[in-house]
Amino acid sequence: MPRIRFRLNGVETDVDADLDRSLLDILRGPLRMTGPHFGCGANECGACNVIVGDRAVAACDTPLWSVADKDITTIEGLGTEHEPHPLQRAFIAEQALQCGYCVPGILMSAAALLMRNPKPTGEDVRASLDRNLCRCGSHNRMVRAVLRAAAEIEAR
Amino acid sequence: MSVSPGKVEIGQGIVTALSQIAADELDVDIGRVQMVRASTAGSPNEGVTSGSLSVQQSGRAVRQACAEIRQIFLAAASDRLGVGIDALDIKDGTISGPGNIRTSYWELADDVSLDRDATPGAVSKLSTQRTLAGNSVQRLDIPDKVFAHPRFIHDCALPAMLHGRVLRSEMSAAKLTGMPEDGARAVAGLVAIVRDGNFAGVVSETEDGAEAALKALRKSAAWSSGETLPDEDRLAEWLQAQPSEPTVIDNKTASEAGEKKRTIRRQYTRPYLAHASIAPSCAMAQWTGDRIHVWTHSQGVYLLRADLALVLKLPVENITVEHMEGAGCYGHNAADDVALDAVLLAKAAAGRPVRVQWSREDEMSHAPFGAAMAIEIEADLDAQDEIVGWRHSIWSNGHAARPGRAAQPALLAATELAEPFPRTISTNPPQANGGGADRNSVPLYDFPSWQIESHRLLTMPIRTSALRTLGAQGNVFAIESFLDELANERGEDPVDFRLRHLRDSRAQDVIRSVAKRANWKPDKQTGCGYGIGFARYKNTGAYCAVVAEVEGAEDINVKRLTIAVDVGEAINPDGVINQIEGGAIQATSWVLKERVRFDRQRITSSTWTAYPILRFSEVPEVQVELIQRPDMEPVGAGEAAHGPVTAAIANAVFDALGVRVRNLPITRDRLIAAMELTT
Numbered sequence: 001m002p003r004i005r006f007r008l009n010g011v012e013t014d015v016d017a018d019l020d021r022s023l024l025d026i027l028r029g030p031l032r033m034t035g036p037h038f039g040c041g042a043n044e045c046g047a048c049n050v051i052v053g054d055r056a057v058a059a060c061d062t063p064l065w066s067v068a069d070k071d072i073t074t075i076e077g078l079g080t081e082h083e084p085h086p087l088q089r090a091f092i093a094e095q096a097l098q099c100g101y102c103v104p105g106i107l108m109s110a111a112a113l114l115m116r117n118p119k120p121t122g123e124d125v126r127a128s129l130d131r132n133l134c135r136c137g138s139h140n141r142m143v144r145a146v147l148r149a150a151a152e153i154e155a156r
Numbered sequence: 157m158s159v160s161p162g163k164v165e166i167g168q169g170i171v172t173a174l175s176q177i178a179a180d181e182l183d184v185d186i187g188r189v190q191m192v193r194a195s196t197a198g199s200p201n202e203g204v205t206s207g208s209l210s211v212q213q214s215g216r217a218v219r220q221a222c223a224e225i226r227q228i229f230l231a232a233a234s235d236r237l238g239v240g241i242d243a244l245d246i247k248d249g250t251i252s253g254p255g256n257i258r259t260s261y262w263e264l265a266d267d268v269s270l271d272r273d274a275t276p277g278a279v280s281k282l283s284t285q286r287t288l289a290g291n292s293v294q295r296l297d298i299p300d301k302v303f304a305h306p307r308f309i310h311d312c313a314l315p316a317m318l319h320g321r322v323l324r325s326e327m328s329a330a331k332l333t334g335m336p337e338d339g340a341r342a343v344a345g346l347v348a349i350v351r352d353g354n355f356a357g358v359v360s361e362t363e364d365g366a367e368a369a370l371k372a373l374r375k376s377a378a379w380s381s382g383e384t385l386p387d388e389d390r391l392a393e394w395l396q397a398q399p400s401e402p403t404v405i406d407n408k409t410a411s412e413a414g415e416k417k418r419t420i421r422r423q424y425t426r427p428y429l430a431h432a433s434i435a436p437s438c439a440m441a442q443w444t445g446d447r448i449h450v451w452t453h454s455q456g457v458y459l460l461r462a463d464l465a466l467v468l469k470l471p472v473e474n475i476t477v478e479h480m481e482g483a484g485c486y487g488h489n490a491a492d493d494v495a496l497d498a499v500l501l502a503k504a505a506a507g508r509p510v511r512v513q514w515s516r517e518d519e520m521s522h523a524p525f526g527a528a529m530a531i532e533i534e535a536d537l538d539a540q541d542e543i544v545g546w547r548h549s550i551w552s553n554g555h556a557a558r559p560g561r562a563a564q565p566a567l568l569a570a571t572e573l574a575e576p577f578p579r580t581i582s583t584n585p586p587q588a589n590g591g592g593a594d595r596n597s598v599p600l601y602d603f604p605s606w607q608i609e610s611h612r613l614l615t616m617p618i619r620t621s622a623l624r625t626l627g628a629q630g631n632v633f634a635i636e637s638f639l640d641e642l643a644n645e646r647g648e649d650p651v652d653f654r655l656r657h658l659r660d661s662r663a664q665d666v667i668r669s670v671a672k673r674a675n676w677k678p679d680k681q682t683g684c685g686y687g688i689g690f691a692r693y694k695n696t697g698a699y700c701a702v703v704a705e706v707e708g709a710e711d712i713n714v715k716r717l718t719i720a721v722d723v724g725e726a727i728n729p730d731g732v733i734n735q736i737e738g739g740a741i742q743a744t745s746w747v748l749k750e751r752v753r754f755d756r757q758r759i760t761s762s763t764w765t766a767y768p769i770l771r772f773s774e775v776p777e778v779q780v781e782l783i784q785r786p787d788m789e790p791v792g793a794g795e796a797a798h799g800p801v802t803a804a805i806a807n808a809v810f811d812a813l814g815v816r817v818r819n820l821p822i823t824r825d826r827l828i829a830a831m832e833l834t835t
C-alpha cells in the first residue's frame with residue numbers, strides 16, 4: 001500500500017491506503033474521526049467539509065493523494081468544550097441548529113471564511129455557506145452565530 | 157434523577173423540554189435530570205414521536221408523574237422529619253422545614269419505591285409556580301453536536317462491528333433475475349453475500365469493503381423491468397383516475413341556507429415531496445441465538461419491533477429495539493427500512509453486529525415520500541359574493557404507512573423477500589387523530605355549510621407515508637389560496653375577510669398580531685408582493701398566521717416571513733421559535749423548489765442536484781412572535797408553520813405578479829404555465 005503523510009489537526013499523520021480513496025473514507029474509517037459526516041458522497045451537501053490549508057473542501061470528494069503534506073483541520077481540531085472555538089460558543093449561544101447533522105461541515109466552512117475574511121457581512125456568510133445544506137431550516141440562526149463569532153474574535 | 161420517556165429526540169429539542177418539565181415539578185436543577193433513550197427494553201410505549209404531539213402527550217405524562225413523585229417524597233419527608241407536608245419546601249432536591257430540619261430526595265430514595273403505577277390525583281404546579289417551563293433554556297443536546305461528540309447512530313461503533321450494504325434496483329419493484337457473485341467475492345474483507353428473493357446485500361469487515369462489494373454486485377446484477385410509474389406531468393389526472401376509497405370527512409348543513417347565485421371552482425395540487433434528511437438512514441443489528449438487538453433512529457421503537465416480529469416470525473420478547481439519534485427525519489423516512497436491512501444482513505454475521513447505511517440515492521428514491529395531492533374546492537356565493545356553500549375534495553394516496561400498525565409489515569425489505577409480504581398501501585389516520593390526507597381540510601372558518609371528502613388511492617406505484625403535516629400543507633395551501641381568490645373577487649382585504657369568518661379569538665389574535673407586525677398591508681411596489689396564510693394545525697393544535705413578502709418576476713425570492721404563533725403554554729419559548737423558523741424555511745423550500753421527479757420506470761430525483769432544496773442565499777428572513785398562554789394546554793410547534801407559509805407565499809406571488817399558481821412548486825416553469833392560463 002502506498003503511504004501518505006499529512007498534518008491532521010496539527011498532528012503528523014501517516015496513512016497506508018489506496019491514494020484514490022476519499023479523505024472522508026480515511027478519516028471516518030482507519031482514523032476514526034466521526035466529526036465529518038457522510039451525507040451524499042458527491043460533494044453536494046457539505047456535511048463532510050474539512051479545511052485543507054485554508055479552504056473548506058468536501059472530504060468525500062477529496063482524493064487522498066491531493067492532501068499529501070497538507071494541513072487538514074476537522075471539527076475535532078476546531079475546539080473543545082474546555083477551549084471552544086468562538087464559532088462553537090456562538091452556535092451554542094444562538095442555539096443555531098436543530099438536528100445538528102450538518103453542523104460539523106457548516107462550522108468548517110464558517111471557520112475557513114473567518115480565516116479569509118475576519119469581518120464578513122451577513123451576505124458573505126450566506127455566500128460562503130451556500131454549498132452546505134441544512135434541512136431543518138436553521139440557516140438564519142447559523143448566519144447570526146457566525147457573525148457573533150466574528151464580532152467576538154474582533155473584540156479580542 | 158432519571159426520566160425515561162417513550163418519545164425520542166429527532167432534533168426538535170424534546171429531551172430538553174421534557175427535562176424542563178421534570179425539573180420544574182420536582183424542584184431540582186435541570187442538570188440533575190438524566191434522560192434515558194427510548195428502548196423496548198424498559199421505556200414506556202408512547203407510540204411514535206410524530207404529529208407535534210410529544211410535548212402534549214409525553215410532557216403531560218412527565219408532568220403528572222413528577223407531580224405525584226414530588227408528593228410521594230414530601231410524604232416520606234414529612235414522616236421522617238415529623239412535620240406536616242405543608243411546612244416543607246423543596247430546593248434543588250433538598251427538602252427542608254422549620255428550624256433548619258432537612259432531608260433530600262437522595263436520602264429518601266431507599267425508603268421510597270417508585271415501582272408503582274401513577275395515579276390520576278396528583279396536582280401539578282400552577283403556571284406561576286414554574287421556574288423552568290415557560291422559559292428559554294439551552295438545549296441539552298447541542299454542545300455534543302457542536303463539539304462533534306459521537307451522538308448520532310452514524311458515528312457509533314459496536315465492538316467487532318461489520319458493515320453491510322443492500323443492493324436495490326433504481327427501477328421501482330424490479331425483480332432480481334441474476335446476480336453473479338464473482339466480482340464481489342474478490343473484494344477484500346468480504347464476510348457474506350446475502351440473498352433472499354429480491355433482497356440482496358453484502359457484509360464486510362470494513363465500510364469501504366462493503367461499498368466495493370456492493371459496486372461489484374451492482375455491476376453484475378440483472379433485473380426485470382419493474383412497474384410503471386405515473387406521468388409526472390399529469391399527476392392530478394392520474395390521482396383522480398385511480399381506484400379510490402371515498403370518505404366523507406365532515407358535513408355541515410346551514411340552518412338557513414343562503415341563496416346561491418354562482419359557484420366558483422378551483423383545483424390545487426402539490427407534488428410528491430421527499431423527506432430528504434441530510435443523513436442517509438442507518439441502523440445496527442446483532443443476533444444472539446434467536447434474539448436480536450437493533451439500534452435505530454426510528455421514531456417508534458415499539459412499532460418497529462412489532463413489524464420486525466412479523467417479518468422474522470419471532471415473538472416480540474426476542475427483539476430489543478433501542479433508539480439512537482439520527483439526523484432530522486421530518487416524518488417516516490427510511491429509518492425503519494434500514495433497520496430491517498441490518499437485521500437481515502446480520503443473520504449472516506455469526507453473532508457480530510452489522511451496521512448498514514443507505515446511499516444518498518437510495519434515501520432519495522426508495523424511502524417513502526410525502527403523498528402528491530389534488531384538491532378541488534367549490535364555493536357557492538350569494539348575490540353579495542358571500543360564501544353560502546363550500547365543498548372540498550381530496551385525491552391522494554394515504555399519508556401513513558408506518559410500521560407496527562397493521563397485520564402485515566410496512567418495511568421495504570419485507571416486500572423483497574423470497575416469501576414476500578404485500579406492499580402496504582398507505583392509509584389515513586382518523587380525523588380524531590388529526591386525519592391524514594384530510595388533515596386541516598375542515599375549514600376553521602365559519603361558513604354556513606360544507607361537505608369535505610377524501611379519496612384515498614388504492615394503488616400505490618410511488619411509495620408514500622408520513623411527511624411533516626401529512627395532508628395539512630396541501631389543504632391549507634388550497635383553502636387559504638382560495639380564500640384569497642374569493643376576497644380578491646370581492647375586493648375585500650384578505651385579513652379582514654378572514655377575521656370576519658373566524659369566531660375563535662385565539663385564531664383572530666394570531667392574525668391580528670401578524671398583520672400588525674408586518675404593517676399589513678405595506679404599500680404596493682413593483683415586483684413585490686405580500687400574502688397572508690393562516691391555520692390551526694389539525695384544527696386542535698398550534699395557531700399560526702404568516703405574512704410573506706416576495707419579490708421577483710421569473711424566479712420568486714421570498715424576502716421575509718413574519719409569523720405569529722400560539723402553542724398554548726410554550727415550555728421552551730426559544731425551542732418553539734426555533735421549530736417555527738425551521739418549519740417556515742423548510743416550507744419555503746417545499747414551495748419554491750421541491751418536487752420528486754420520475755420517469756415511467758424510476759425515481760430520477762435521487763441526488764441533491766436533481767432534488768434541490770433551499771440554500772443559505774435563498775433563505776428568507778423569519779420573524780416569529782410567540783403569543784404566550786401559560787395556562788393553556790401546551791401543543792407542538794414542529795408542523796404549525798408549513799401550511800400557512802405555503803399559502804402566504806402563493807398569495808404574495810399573486811399580489812406581486814397577478815398570477816395565481818395553483819400547482820406547487822412555484823418554479824419558473826409553473827409561473828409561466830400559470831401566466832399562460834391567466835392571459
